[in-house]
Amino acid sequence: MAGPTPISRKPASVYISTVAAFGALAGLFVGTAQGSGILGIVIGAALMGAAAFVATQVIAKEIPTKWAAIAILAIGGLLLGGIPGLIIGAAFGWFFGWLIWWTYEGRYRETLPPYLTSGQVLWHYTFRVICGAIFVFLITPILVVMPLSFNAEDFFTFTPEMLRFDPEGYSLKHYEDFFTNSDWQASLRNSVLIAPAATLLSVSFGTLAAIGLSSEHVPFRRAIMAILISPMIVPLIISAAGMYFFYSRIGLQGTYLGVVLAHAALGIPFVIITVTATLVGFDRSLTRAAANMGANPVTTFFRV
Structure with a gap:
């Protein structure tokens, strides 16, 4: 060492x-x-x-x-x-x-x-600076929106009063509007109902699909993978239009079930890619060892 x-x-x-x-x-x-x-x-x-x-x-x-x-x-x-x-x-x-x-x-x-050579040391810290810059780029919009939510004006912008830290430039009016306005409450209720169900479906089906596609004996797995991740590639407006016309034929347009299924379909590709990348380094001998010890596929899935 x-x-x-x-x-x-x-x-x-x-x-x-x-x-x-x-x-x-x-x-x-x-x-x-x-x-x-x-x-x-x-x-x-x-x-x-x-x-x-x-x-x-x-x-x-x-x-x-x-x-x-x-x-x-x-x-x-x-x-x-x-x-x-x-x-x-x-x-x-x-x-x-x-x-x-x-x-x-x-x-x-x-x-x-x-x-480590000087070049390796340089790359060690350069890589961390790049990762930090990407993190800042992704998180900065969230940090900017947070103080804007306390704006005393009806529009979201940094007013001169806010920049001077003048108490008159800050207000809880937007939070009051959120908790008292029926439109906002309806949107919140829809999110609470739709998001967990869509997440559960996308994670469940995406994980099962990734496990199946990671097996070498599955025929046409490349074609199946391309089809399953296509919602991530196709523009959202095209996916939305296709789903609407399809749902209108089977009576699911404007229903909670239709919205849940649409969000789940859009989330499944991300689950498949993430789980597939994890399974690349998975030792398949562990599943065979579990089968030799008498574990059924369900037990192997949850415990191995």
């Missing part, structure tokens, strides 16, 4: 360029908000690169430079964006204060095996 990797201070070309790259990324967001993304990239890279040099070569003390970064960027954020800018600037200051010393001291290698 490999021991802990010894760490050492890195040359300026390593940590300054890294900090400058993150500064350029932060500058892109700030500059875009101010009307010039390119200028923000240049200023962000230059300022953060210079800050890294000053912190490590001039001040050369970790704790004071971290607090200085928080204070300076918080003040800059306050001047550019008020109270929200103050909070974001302080967060940026904490991050860059940590990043400067993390890269300068070589702490990024501390938890990694000592035999």
Whole structure:
């Protein structure tokens, strides 16, 4: 087992360029908000690169430079964006204060095996940055909608009062409307009735289909797989139109059962793909061993 990797201070070309790259990324967001993304990239890279040099070569003390970064960027954020800018600037200051010393001291290698090359270390953290960026891209819309729900206006937008954290810009009127409006309550009731049933059907049938299609002796399994996942490929408007005309012939249009079946049909492809990917690495000898021990297929399915 490999021991802990010894760490050492890195040359300026390593940590300054890294900090400058993150500064350029932060500058892109700030500059875009101010009307010039390119200028923000240049200023962000230059300022953060210079800050890294000053912190490590001039001040050369970790704790004071971290607090200085928080204070300076918080003040800059306050001047550019008020109270929200103050909070974001302080967060940026904490991050860059940590990043400067993390890269300068070589702490990024501390938890990694000592035999990794520089390229492998770079890919190790690049991969995590990419995954983090994807996560932020997916979760940010949800985080933006949450404060908008407290908007005092009838439309969903960040008003000047909200950006100033003025209490008059916030209200619970939308929540009151949700709990008192009969239309919203009807929609909630429909969701509570339809979603669990559609989920149960899609998970049940999708799992069974994936188990069957993962067996090598099933004939035409590629064609069957293509048919089963086709609802995920076909545009929703086409699927909806086809389902409507089909349901109208058998009397299911406008019924809860029809909506449940439609949602289940759209959810089954996702279940099939997920379960099939899991079964790729499944050891088939376990099912044969269970059969040899007297377990029936149902017991094998639930316990093996």
